[in-house]
Amino acid sequence: MTKAATSDTLASRLLLERSAAWLLAAPLVATLLIIGLYPGLYTLAAAFSKSTLGKPFQSFVGLSNYSFAMRGDFADALWRTVVFAIPSSLLQMLLGVAIALLLVRVSRFGSIWRALIFLPMMTPPVMIGIAWKLMLLPSGGLLNGALMHFGLISAPRSFLGEMPWALISIALADTWQWTPFVVLLAYAALRALPDDIRQAAYMDGAGKFRTFFQVQLPILMPALLGIFLIKLIISFKVFDLIFVLTTGGPGTGTTLASYAIFRTLLQNYDVGLAAAQVLLLVLLVTVLTLPLLRLHKRLSEVTEA
Amino acid sequence: MSAMTQSPPSTSRPSQRDAEAAPSSIGLRSMVGWLLQTVAIIAVLGFFVLPIVYLVAVSFKTQSEVATSIFFPSEPTLANWYAILGTFPIFGFLGNSAFAAIVSSLGTLLIAVPAVYAISRYNMGGNALPSLTLGIYMAPPIVSLLPLFFLLRATGILHTLGGLTFVYALMNVPVALWLLQGFMHRIPREIDQAAAMDGAGPIRTLVAVILPTMMPGIVATGIICAVLSYNEFLFAFFMTASETRTMPIALALFQGDQIVNFGQMAVASLIGILPIAIAILFFQRWLIGGLTAGAEK
The missing domain is CATH 1.10.3720.10 (MetI-like)
Incomplete structure (x- = not known):
């Protein structure tokens, strides 16, 4: 009888725990419904309908939003997004890892480094855009002034007004903003490496470069790939810098996907078309990041084994 | 996290210490290395503070001086600050x-x-x-x-x-x-x-x-x-x-x-x-x- 009583209290206790756990997770589930499921379904439905900002879901139009999206400038905008995101992310990885390697060797600058490195990644992108706009101005901009001072150009150039410089300028501001993020994560990954591996290789006569490339880099690979993945995803979201620096111009030269969708909304109030464009962008991001995600998973398993 | 917040353990760079105490040819190499490292640090720091420092500089410039590309204002003014x-x-x-x-x-x-x-x-x-x-x-x-x-x-x-x-x-x-x-x-x-x-x-x-x-x-x-x-x-x-x-x-x-x-x-x-x-x-x-x-x- 006592046995039955204990198992009884055990069962009721387990039940109590389960319901308490559900209670704790319930707000998250509600959140995911509001910011995940609902926008997903809404966008799916809107993409197949004629919808405007004032009056959504007027009529069913099948795939016409998609075919319109792919015929127009949006296919170009998607392509430009890839051309922007992949090279700029790679550059930021390269710079970030190099700076992290430098940081690991210098201990004295610890706290100054940290504070300075945080500033770019936490400064509001709008303000970053304004700062870079001032630096790139044709009249009175710092860059034009410096280039003319050293005789590299004879007349000021409008870096934000001509291609490909406008896109490169956005990549430059983006690199300023996000390289510190890579530095921070790469630094943490480097610090997590066991020091004796490096020393053993060093003792065996391997130089610093060989030690890094043949010993440390392979171990770091999963972590670096993970950082690259995050950075790539962030790159596909770029919007604020474009708004401030170029408003998508010259022409549509810097109109990347998010900005193109923003224009569809603000200029044509065409919610149906915007929804179709959104889905195409999500598809693109998924197709490009899925192989990396797979690779990341495989590499992590190999290193852990 | 702990590795980042604590000051780095001194045992992590014995090789560098040894190099500094080594004979002069290695001493020269490490001097050059140190110099390169310092230049690299200054370049990196410079790049990351430049836009902010430039914002500060521009904020004290007069309207006419903004159009010139002098880095620091020759006659700093608080007019912009008052205006905002x-x-x-x-x-x-x-x-x-x-x-x-x-x-x-x-x-x-x-x-x-x-x-x-x-x-x-x-x-x-x-x-x-x-x-x-x-x-x-x-x-x-x-x-x-x-x-x-x-x-x-x-x-x-x-x-x-x-x-x-x-x-x-x-x-x-x-x-x-x-x-x-x-x-x-x-x-x-x-x-x-x-x-x-x-x-x-x-x-x-x-x-x-x-x-x-x-x-x-x-x-x-x-x-x-x-x-x-x-x-x-x-x-x-x-x-x-x-x-x-x-x-x-x-x-x-x-x-x-x-x-x-x-x-x-x-x-x-x-x-x-x-x-x-x-x-x-x-x-x-x-x-x-x-x-x-x-x-x-």
Whole structure:
């Protein structure tokens, strides 16, 4: 009888725990419904309908939003997004890892480094855009002034007004903003490496470069790939810098996907078309990041084994 | 995190020390190495502070000097500062931003902290909840802009600060969850098992045991979410109007104005960056832990 009583209290206790756990997770589930499921379904439905900002879901139009999206400038905008995101992310990885390697060797600058490195990644992108706009101005901009001072150009150039410089300028501001993020994560990954591996290789006569490339880099690979993945995803979201620096111009030269969708909304109030464009962008991001995600998973398993 | 916050152990660079004490040919090599390293550090630091220093310089320039490309103003003036503080309702926008940032961050924590506990210790939702959350984070924010815009309009809170704050609180949950997971995994299960032995249920264990242990992580996550809200542009652009505009929107619209004065723009930008700079100064140690925790798990 006592046995039955204990198992009884055990069962009721387990039940109590389960319901308490559900209670704790319930707000998250509600959140995911509001910011995940609902926008997903809404966008799916809107993409197949004629919808405007004032009056959504007027009529069913099948795939016409998609075919319109792919015929127009949006296919170009998607392509430009890839051309922007992949090279700029790679550059930021390269710079970030190099700076992290430098940081690991210098201990004295610890706290100054940290504070300075945080500033770019936490400064509001709008303000970053304004700062870079001032630096790139044709009249009175710092860059034009410096280039003319050293005789590299004879007349000021409008870096934000001509291609490909406008896109490169956005990549430059983006690199300023996000390289510190890579530095921070790469630094943490480097610090997590066991020091004796490096020393053993060093003792065996391997130089610093060989030690890094043949010993440390392979171990770091999963972590670096993970950082690259995050950075790539962030790159596909770029919007604020474009708004401030170029408003998508010259022409549509810097109109990347998010900005193109923003224009569809603000200029044509065409919610149906915007929804179709959104889905195409999500598809693109998924197709490009899925192989990396797979690779990341495989590499992590190999290193852990 | 601990590796980042503690001062580096001295044992980690014996090879460098040895090199410095070695014969002169190696001594020369390490001198050159040291020089290169110092140059590299200065170049990197220079690149990352340059835009901010330039903003400061421009903020003290006269209107006519802005058009020349002298770095530092020859006759520094406070005119831009007076103009912005006197005519531009900058503290109203700052107040809106601060409210949205702080309140939404608290809301995010209220949702994410219990959830991360339930997921980690009671395996709630199996793999579905974490991967769904990651999926939402991966999607560009413009995906949920429209549906949430219509949701706010339908509930009558479009263009209110409360509406924007509500959206921010939900929107940052995926990031918070990802960061908090790193901290949660570091708390040994023995701690909450001990609490359970003493008869504490899940909720009491969370409040009395987990919360205090996780506090540094919770603070770091809260600050990061507040900064994300403070910096946000796209949603604020659609979901606020004149009185409820946040700092980034006010500045973006201000700089889009053709007759704008660059010196004043620099002042307004600096004032907008100031709260962030202060937050970094006060919380940098916690922030680094927070940002690297998710990646380390």
